[in-house]
Amino acid sequence: xxTAATAPAHPQxxxxxxxxxxxxxxxxxxxxxxxLYLYTALxxxxxxxxxALLIRMQLQGPNGRLISADTYNQLFTxxxxxxxxxVVMPMSAAFFNLLIPLQIGAxxxxxxxxxxxSYWVYLFGSIFMNVSWLVKAAPDGGxxxxxxxxxxxxxxxxxxxxxxxxLQILGVSSLAAGFNFITTIINMRAPGMQxxxxxxxxxxxxxxxxxxxxxxxxxxxxxxxxxFDRFFGTQFYQAAAGADPLxxxxxxxxxxHPEVYILILPAFGLVSEVLPTFSRxxxxxxxxxxxxxxxxxxxGFGVWAHHMFAVGMGPIADTLFALTTMLIGxxxxxxxxxxxxxxxxxxxxxxxxxxxxxxxxxxxTIGGISxxxxxxxxxxxxxxxxxxxxxxxxxxxFGGSMMGLxxxxxxxxxxxxxxxxxxxxxxxxxxxxxxxMNLTFMPMHWSGLLGMPRRTWVYDSGQGxxxxxxxxxxxxxxQAVAVIVGFWNLWRSRSRGEVAGHNPWNAPTLEWSIPSPxxxxxxxxxxxxxxxxxxxxxxxxxPTDTTATTAKEKGIPMPNPTIKPLFVALWMTLMFSSMLLIxxxxxxxxxxxxxxxxxxxxxxxxxxxxxxxxxxx
Amino acid sequence: xxxxxxxxxxxEHEHPTWKQYKYVAxxxxxxxxxxxxxxxxxxxxxTKLFVPALLIMSAVKFAIVVMFYMHLKYDHKLFRALxxxxxxxAAATMIVLLFLFGQLSISAG
Amino acid sequence: xxxxxxxxxxxxxxxxxxRKIAIWAFxxxxxxxxxxxxxxxxxxxxxxxxxxxxxxxxxxxxxxxxLKPILNIPVTSASTFVLLMSSLFMVLALAAVENKxxxxxxxxxxxWGLGSSKLWLLATAIAGATFLGFQAYEFTSxxxxxxxIRTNLFGSSFFTLTGFHGAHVTVGVLWLLTLLAIDIxxxxxxxxxxxxxxxxxxxxxxxxxxxAIFTLVYLIQ
Numbered sequence: 001x002x003t004a005a006t007a008p009a010h011p012q013x014x015x016x017x018x019x020x021x022x023x024x025x026x027x028x029x030x031x032x033x034x035x036l037y038l039y040t041a042l043x044x045x046x047x048x049x050x051x052a053l054l055i056r057m058q059l060q061g062p063n064g065r066l067i068s069a070d071t072y073n074q075l076f077t078x079x080x081x082x083x084x085x086x087v088v089m090p091m092s093a094a095f096f097n098l099l100i101p102l103q104i105g106a107x108x109x110x111x112x113x114x115x116x117x118s119y120w121v122y123l124f125g126s127i128f129m130n131v132s133w134l135v136k137a138a139p140d141g142g143x144x145x146x147x148x149x150x151x152x153x154x155x156x157x158x159x160x161x162x163x164x165x166x167l168q169i170l171g172v173s174s175l176a177a178g179f180n181f182i183t184t185i186i187n188m189r190a191p192g193m194q195x196x197x198x199x200x201x202x203x204x205x206x207x208x209x210x211x212x213x214x215x216x217x218x219x220x221x222x223x224x225x226x227x228f229d230r231f232f233g234t235q236f237y238q239a240a241a242g243a244d245p246l247x248x249x250x251x252x253x254x255x256x257h258p259e260v261y262i263l264i265l266p267a268f269g270l271v272s273e274v275l276p277t278f279s280r281x282x283x284x285x286x287x288x289x290x291x292x293x294x295x296x297x298x299x300g301f302g303v304w305a306h307h308m309f310a311v312g313m314g315p316i317a318d319t320l321f322a323l324t325t326m327l328i329g330x331x332x333x334x335x336x337x338x339x340x341x342x343x344x345x346x347x348x349x350x351x352x353x354x355x356x357x358x359x360x361x362x363x364x365t366i367g368g369i370s371x372x373x374x375x376x377x378x379x380x381x382x383x384x385x386x387x388x389x390x391x392x393x394x395x396x397x398f399g400g401s402m403m404g405l406x407x408x409x410x411x412x413x414x415x416x417x418x419x420x421x422x423x424x425x426x427x428x429x430x431x432x433x434x435x436x437m438n439l440t441f442m443p444m445h446w447s448g449l450l451g452m453p454r455r456t457w458v459y460d461s462g463q464g465x466x467x468x469x470x471x472x473x474x475x476x477x478x479q480a481v482a483v484i485v486g487f488w489n490l491w492r493s494r495s496r497g498e499v500a501g502h503n504p505w506n507a508p509t510l511e512w513s514i515p516s517p518x519x520x521x522x523x524x525x526x527x528x529x530x531x532x533x534x535x536x537x538x539x540x541x542x543p544t545d546t547t548a549t550t551a552k553e554k555g556i557p558m559p560n561p562t563i564k565p566l567f568v569a570l571w572m573t574l575m576f577s578s579m580l581l582i583x584x585x586x587x588x589x590x591x592x593x594x595x596x597x598x599x600x601x602x603x604x605x606x607x608x609x610x611x612x613x614x615x616x617x
Numbered sequence: 618x619x620x621x622x623x624x625x626x627x628x629e630h631e632h633p634t635w636k637q638y639k640y641v642a643x644x645x646x647x648x649x650x651x652x653x654x655x656x657x658x659x660x661x662x663x664t665k666l667f668v669p670a671l672l673i674m675s676a677v678k679f680a681i682v683v684m685f686y687m688h689l690k691y692d693h694k695l696f697r698a699l700x701x702x703x704x705x706x707a708a709a710t711m712i713v714l715l716f717l718f719g720q721l722s723i724s725a726g
Numbered sequence: 727x728x729x730x731x732x733x734x735x736x737x738x739x740x741x742x743x744x745r746k747i748a749i750w751a752f753x754x755x756x757x758x759x760x761x762x763x764x765x766x767x768x769x770x771x772x773x774x775x776x777x778x779x780x781x782x783x784x785x786x787x788x789x790x791x792x793l794k795p796i797l798n799i800p801v802t803s804a805s806t807f808v809l810l811m812s813s814l815f816m817v818l819a820l821a822a823v824e825n826k827x828x829x830x831x832x833x834x835x836x837x838w839g840l841g842s843s844k845l846w847l848l849a850t851a852i853a854g855a856t857f858l859g860f861q862a863y864e865f866t867s868x869x870x871x872x873x874x875i876r877t878n879l880f881g882s883s884f885f886t887l888t889g890f891h892g893a894h895v896t897v898g899v900l901w902l903l904t905l906l907a908i909d910i911x912x913x914x915x916x917x918x919x920x921x922x923x924x925x926x927x928x929x930x931x932x933x934x935x936x937x938a939i940f941t942l943v944y945l946i947q
Contacts, residue, residue: 106736107736110744110747110748111744111748175755178751178755179748179751179752179755180748182747182748182751183744183747183748183751186695186739186740186747187738187739187740187742187744187747188736188738188739188744189739190736191736193739210702213703213751213752213754213755213758214703214706214707214754214755214758215758216755217755217756217758217759217762218710218758218759218761218762220759220762221759221762221763221766222762224886225766225882225886228875228882228886232875232876233876234875234876234881234882234886235876235877235878235879235881235882236766236879236882236883236886240775241774241775241776241878241879242770242773242774242775242878242879243770243773243879244718244769244770244773246718247718247766247769250714250717250718251762251766254710254714254762298706301706301709301710302709302713305717313717317716317717526736557735606904638814638817638818638821641814642810642811642814645810645813646807646810649803649806649807649810652940652941652945653799653803653945656799656945662947667946668946671941671945671946672941672946674941675937675938675940675941675942678937679934679937679938682813682930682933682934682937683930683934686813686814686816686817686926686930686933687926687927687930687931687934688923688927693740693741693742695740695742695747696746696747696750699747699750699751699753699754700750700753700754700757702754703753703754703755703757703758704754704757706758707757707758707760707761708761710758710761710765711761711764711765711768714765714769715765715768715769718769720768720769720771
């Protein structure tokens with residue numbers, strides 16, 4: 001029932017008793033943590049984008065000499081690692097943080113301090129990984145770090161050490177968040193918020209948390225083996241000792257395939273929120289959307305070796321994985337149809353968020369089609385390691401995940417900040433992105449089938465590759481302009497955006513029933529839910545509190561801010577960082593560093609665990 | 618320790634009794650003894666039954682500890698789901714990996 | 727027991743405590759961790775180019791000197807038994823905490839008797855530490871016999887797998903000693919049953935992983 005008809009003159013103040021840097025460092029408020037994730041991820045997005053620009057400048061013409069081969073290896077490795085681990089996943093985490101408690105009618109997540117910890121680990125881990133640039137030793141073995149290239153024999157520098165240790169650190173962040181959100185979604189839903197009434201974003205996020213906690217341990221072990229080989233001389237990836245060079249690949253992809261579903265499902269969830277709102281229709285086939293999400297996650301654990309069709313696993317293995325891979329296209333395709341049917345016959349409003357969401361549906365489909373083509377091992381033998389694959393995954397990751405995430409940004413920025421993003425700028429941002437993206441990646445289907453190999457710093461002239469690479473590079477430059485426009489929109493709207501009310505979009509779910517930005521305690525009274533679309537079914541009473549009050553004034557106990565999670569994250573990062581010294585021939589220093597920081601970490605952890613979450617009440 | 622949102626009553630569900638705990642401990646001990654015992658029977662070790670027998674025995678120990686000591690039999694169904702889902706994925710992954718690396722063949726080597 | 731009516735806190739959706747749900751999710755995750763380690767061990771089984779080997783002898787020319795099979799089943803059986811018993815002690819510790827002060831259980835304040843949580847927590851910790859002692863003995867004797875983590879695929883996968891397990895046991899022992907310290911300082915009673923239950927779940931899981939390792943690494947040849 002809450003409408004956008006009369007938006008307040010000023011945005012609701014955050015009614016937060018604390019301001020200033022310290023309040024951000026000690027926050028355990030999921031909304032602030034979400035904001036931190038978002039802003040940090042957007043900065044890394046710029047860095048990752050810069051890395052891509054340099055790549056495209058190098059590849060614009062044949063035999064480019066803008067950058068060296070070594071630097072090129074670092075650029076494509078860091079571009080991939082950054083975009084996956086430092087941008088898409090954290091942006092998804094930003095939305096998990098911001099939305100999940102609000103969508104289920106809760107006041108916070110199950111473990112607020114663990115939540116803060118996850119963020120700080122991400123921040124410190126991302127900084128650690130990128131410090132490598134400063135010592136000219138950025139990771140250079142690809143984002144997938146295949147052995148034996150990444151073993152010490154073939155990569156004796158610090159590059160791979162940064163990569164391994166960085167990923168281990170980041171893994172802790174994701175795992176902790178996974179346990180947190182699993183518990184939150186199971187255990188903190190408002191009365192009446194049955195599983196099959198939860199918004200689809202929360203459902204997809206729920207599924208993703210399970211993927212996280214089950215997939216990350218596998219890469220942890222793969223990395224441990226690599227660490228042990230590199231630091232301690234073990235034999236896990238040493239062919240001379242009889243090791244199988246494929247062990248890394250299998251372990252990596254057992255993680256890696258669920259990882260790509262981790263990357264796409266949150267965006268799917270966001271689109272599933274945006275499309276119904278701007279079609280003024282409920283989501284078509286809600287139960288099927290839920291079940292297909294669950295099925296995708298489950299099947300996602302059974303397709304990993306389709307990344308290895310060219311290694312010679314044999315016809316039985318190839319066939320089995322081809323079958324499972326084709327199978328997983330079905331629940332995914334079902335979603336596409338459900339989104340289309342959601343819009344069909346609806347009263348469409350083409351806001352920027354809606355445009356980005358529709359773009360995901362179209363572009364992910366294209367990426368999905370090329371994906372199904374790779375699912376056939378014989379076809380893949382031509383496509384693998386060429387730009388055809390690069391085209392595929394950029395269509396699904398950029399055309400899919402990033403488009404969905406931008407839709408989420410445009411949709412939820414008002415809720416987070418109390419102000420609307422500018423629609424004119426948004427329109428430019430969208431179209432420049434859309435055209436730029438297609439101009440960059442569509443030609444890669446051609447250059448790929450013509451045989452242009454991946455991860456190669458130059459290509460020769462006279463192979464028919466020039467025209468496609470020119471197009472790709474110009475597309476990248478166009479995207480750079482798009483990014484500038486988009487970021488300008490984000491920045492400018494903070495103070496000059498139109499003030500948003502509770503529900504500027506007239507959306508149906510619980511997060512739109514509270515002020516923008518939400519008060520510290522989210523809900524003055526925990527709502528009772530009786531439908532999937534509480535606000536459309538007028539099942540949630542109009543909010544009565546229009547004045548900004550603090551949780552304290554309302555008598556609602558909230559967790560106390562604390563610096564402890566930051567410190568535990570810091571000591572942990574420094575502990576891992578000390579291991580870098582091992583290859584600097586400073587073994588004693590490394591050991592001292594590791595023990596010191598491990599001790600500090602343990603002590604800080606004890607201090608954290610023995611401190612009550614809230615004041616006694 | 619930190620205060621947390623309240624649980625429902627914790628005591629309401631069934632408990633294994635003392636007798637059951639003792640039984641469990643005895644059964645676990647006995648199975649372990651049998652496992653080690655058969656290890657020392659070369660004739661049995663050479664048969665195709667050896668590996669399946671050991672796997673079954675340890676699976677039984679595993680299940681007993683999980684169901685009784687870890688209370689899974691008596692607790693809310695949610696925990697059963699939280700445990701068996703990952704367990705199935707883990708077991709399937711291990712089996713497929715072993716197959717892919719040639720350590721599992723249809724005709725037991 | 728439940729004070730759901732207390733100011734401000736909505737009851738949990740399932741009626742269960744957050745921490746219990748989280749520990750089971752954690753245990754599920756750990757299944758994948760140990761599966762990766764165990765799978766690697768089994769993948770590399772029988773593929774070491776040089777000895778020592780777990781169940782077979784290694785003779786020249788494959789090895790410089792003749793090496794016996796290195797695994798010590800009697801000793802490991804003993805340590806396995808100790809760990810198994812530690813799970814029983816843990817169960818008793820939890821029961822003591824849950825039932826403290828109830829009729830037939832006495833106050834459970836002291837160090838003796840079925841109802842003494844301090845006794846059983848200590849017993850569990852000692853059993854865990856004993857298991858670790860056995861591990862330390864095993865590791866050092868293996869090194870003496872020529873098997874280090876670097877020696878071959880068996881050494882690398884064996885020490886990493888059992889080392890990770892041992893690290894988990896160590897964390898468990900520290901956790902138990904912390905609970906014991908709290909018990910000594912302010913006493914653990916029925917209201918603390920949950921946190922003891924959670925540590926018990928962790929402890930039993932670590933035991934259960936060893937059940938798998940003992941069979942797959944030590945007994946199966």
